[in-house]
Amino acid sequence: MFNKILIANRGEIACRVIKTARRMGVATVAVYSDADRDALHVRMADEAIHIGPPPARESYLLGERILAAALTTHADAIHPGYGFLSENAAFARTCAEQGVVFIGPPTPAIEAMGSKSAAKRIMEEAGVPLVPGYHGDDQDPALLRACAEEMGYPVLLKATAGGGGKGMRQVWSSEEFDEALAAARRESLSSFGDDNMLVEKYLTKPRHVEFQVFCDNAGNGIYLAERDCSVQRRHQKVIEEAPAPGMSDALRQEMGDSAVKAAQAIDYRGAGTVEFLLDEDGTFYFMEMNTRLQVEHPVTEMITGQDLVEWQLLIASGEPLPLAQEEVRIHGHAFEARIYAEDPDNDFLPVTGNLAFLQPPEESTHVRVDTGVRQGDEISVFYDPMIAKLIVWDESRERALQRLASALAEYRIGGTVTNLDFLYNLATSRPFVEAEVDTGFIDKHRELIFHERHQDLERELPLAALALLLYKQQHDGPGSSVDPWSPWRSSNAWRLNEPHTHRLTLHCHQQDHEIEVEQRHSLYIVHAAGRETQLQGELVGDILHMEVEGHRQRGTLARTHDGFTLYLPAGACHFHEVLPDTGEADAPGAGAGLAAPMNGTIVALLAEVGGAVEADTPLLVMEAMKMEHTIRAPTAGKVASFFYQPGDLVDGGAELLDFTADEE
Numbered sequence: 001m002f003n004k005i006l007i008a009n010r011g012e013i014a015c016r017v018i019k020t021a022r023r024m025g026v027a028t029v030a031v032y033s034d035a036d037r038d039a040l041h042v043r044m045a046d047e048a049i050h051i052g053p054p055p056a057r058e059s060y061l062l063g064e065r066i067l068a069a070a071l072t073t074h075a076d077a078i079h080p081g082y083g084f085l086s087e088n089a090a091f092a093r094t095c096a097e098q099g100v101v102f103i104g105p106p107t108p109a110i111e112a113m114g115s116k117s118a119a120k121r122i123m124e125e126a127g128v129p130l131v132p133g134y135h136g137d138d139q140d141p142a143l144l145r146a147c148a149e150e151m152g153y154p155v156l157l158k159a160t161a162g163g164g165g166k167g168m169r170q171v172w173s174s175e176e177f178d179e180a181l182a183a184a185r186r187e188s189l190s191s192f193g194d195d196n197m198l199v200e201k202y203l204t205k206p207r208h209v210e211f212q213v214f215c216d217n218a219g220n221g222i223y224l225a226e227r228d229c230s231v232q233r234r235h236q237k238v239i240e241e242a243p244a245p246g247m248s249d250a251l252r253q254e255m256g257d258s259a260v261k262a263a264q265a266i267d268y269r270g271a272g273t274v275e276f277l278l279d280e281d282g283t284f285y286f287m288e289m290n291t292r293l294q295v296e297h298p299v300t301e302m303i304t305g306q307d308l309v310e311w312q313l314l315i316a317s318g319e320p321l322p323l324a325q326e327e328v329r330i331h332g333h334a335f336e337a338r339i340y341a342e343d344p345d346n347d348f349l350p351v352t353g354n355l356a357f358l359q360p361p362e363e364s365t366h367v368r369v370d371t372g373v374r375q376g377d378e379i380s381v382f383y384d385p386m387i388a389k390l391i392v393w394d395e396s397r398e399r400a401l402q403r404l405a406s407a408l409a410e411y412r413i414g415g416t417v418t419n420l421d422f423l424y425n426l427a428t429s430r431p432f433v434e435a436e437v438d439t440g441f442i443d444k445h446r447e448l449i450f451h452e453r454h455q456d457l458e459r460e461l462p463l464a465a466l467a468l469l470l471y472k473q474q475h476d477g478p479g480s481s482v483d484p485w486s487p488w489r490s491s492n493a494w495r496l497n498e499p500h501t502h503r504l505t506l507h508c509h510q511q512d513h514e515i516e517v518e519q520r521h522s523l524y525i526v527h528a529a530g531r532e533t534q535l536q537g538e539l540v541g542d543i544l545h546m547e548v549e550g551h552r553q554r555g556t557l558a559r560t561h562d563g564f565t566l567y568l569p570a571g572a573c574h575f576h577e578v579l580p581d582t583g584e585a586d587a588p589g590a591g592a593g594l595a596a597p598m599n600g601t602i603v604a605l606l607a608e609v610g611g612a613v614e615a616d617t618p619l620l621v622m623e624a625m626k627m628e629h630t631i632r633a634p635t636a637g638k639v640a641s642f643f644y645q646p647g648d649l650v651d652g653g654a655e656l657l658d659f660t661a662d663e664e
């Protein structure tokens, strides 16, 4: 076993690797950029080496500097984590040349899977089933378009060098093809330095089912069951689970064998993941192989009782596989929810911010939190906006899902927008509870997950109003925080100067709602959304006990960066009070759509200055937080001028262009 390893990564995965290394008695070296000087992974490691300024390409992507850090600190091996250099064949080769073990597969295996097209050719030869499509070298747009037409729409364009859903575009008709190809190529070029594309038949209702494989140096390979990662936004996973619901032993074996065959076709070593699309009829197709540890590996650990990082270290140091295929046991069910600083109501746009308050649920045999941040840390533009991975386990899917919902409701994050309430609503939605998952899940069940139906509003508004009143009475009264027995803490109407009828404006479901609450002793009569609701309630700490027309329920009230989230058995409701004197503070200004959504770089100007454009025409593309954002014409009109050129850095909120709308 190694004496010391260097972790060429940051955040939660660096912390995750350090934990196992420490348990195994292996010393650790972290690397850090200026932005991460005080980061948790740096604090946890035995040693840490500074490698450069915050942008990843000037620090975490600089192979030479990282290797130099390993040599200086006499590390025997480098664990690349995921992302950054984890699938960089040149880096793996240089490590080997310098006598430092790369904890991952041999260089040719990374190369073989580095291009999605080349990988497909290898898998085709090995007899692994593929999604129908074109994966050739000829990149003539006319040829790609012809392939799409021949296959029939919808098709999916994918960057052959792609990953993380970048450089990928669905195309539903021939009119959309050229714009989609250009956008996918641009995104691919800026993310991967290469704009080769492949065209695939777009399956409309598949599941994403992937197999965890491991191979040792003697060429033995096994699979550690599968993960279902169908629930995605922007082709990126948000909730993963293991095992895949409804997976039969026979199909698991068939897909698992296929996965091991895929790995062995490229002489694989160590941990890898073979991703498949599983169609409704049980047909499965190879999608790609990731030659590294996956973000979602913990769900596999929870159901197999194995530590995959330990397996990686064992195999990289020459040991055989710890288990044979028939010794792998699956026990119970696990979920992972990825908690991001992002705004689900704004197309899941990543956001930045300071984690002013951070209180994860308590960890136990059922609840695990993998994170790389602490209270007070910054979610910056430089790196992925993931705050933590919440992993839960229990004997059955149903029970594990209950654990997930309650752990999400206990998670407290202040200082930035998060997807916590979105995850909660997803986890408690009927189709998810019933495991009716496929990769279009979020789009298909949008109204349900986002609680956009009128009945949700009717149900949630009175409860939100009650919660807010009780919260205010608990917090605003004199002496409220000092004397628990003070009458000011009471939520009853006898308080001297408190009016018996309260009027409030709540912003909820993207709208302001005028609400009137009449308070008669312990009874509250709420007029909201055109309805009268009678309810009673009590707020004890952050637990809200309430009774609505004989139905008693318990909820949790969480303060968030901009208001409150009320977690109820039927879903979460996010709201804030609109104060009369300030009005709606965050109403978008007239030109809001033409401002940079966040700090980033201008990638392309797509419209001619002075030329007429239709509403919704793409005008400008910028890149921020590793994603492309297209700024479109709000109406028909023309661009009077662009304020920036490609390559320019812009601040979030900056006006990008001057747009003149056509006269009506």
Ligand code: ADP
Binding pocket: 131, 156, 158, 162, 163, 164, 165, 166, 168, 200, 201, 202, 203, 204, 206, 208, 232, 235, 236, 275, 277, 287, 288, 439
């Ligand atoms: P990346 O490497 O960028 O993550 P993948 O090839 O792994 O890209 O695909 C990511 C996701 O995109 C898949 O999990 C799936 O939801 C969707 N996807 C990929 N290929 C297809 C396809 N041919 N039809 C339908 N959905 C697809």
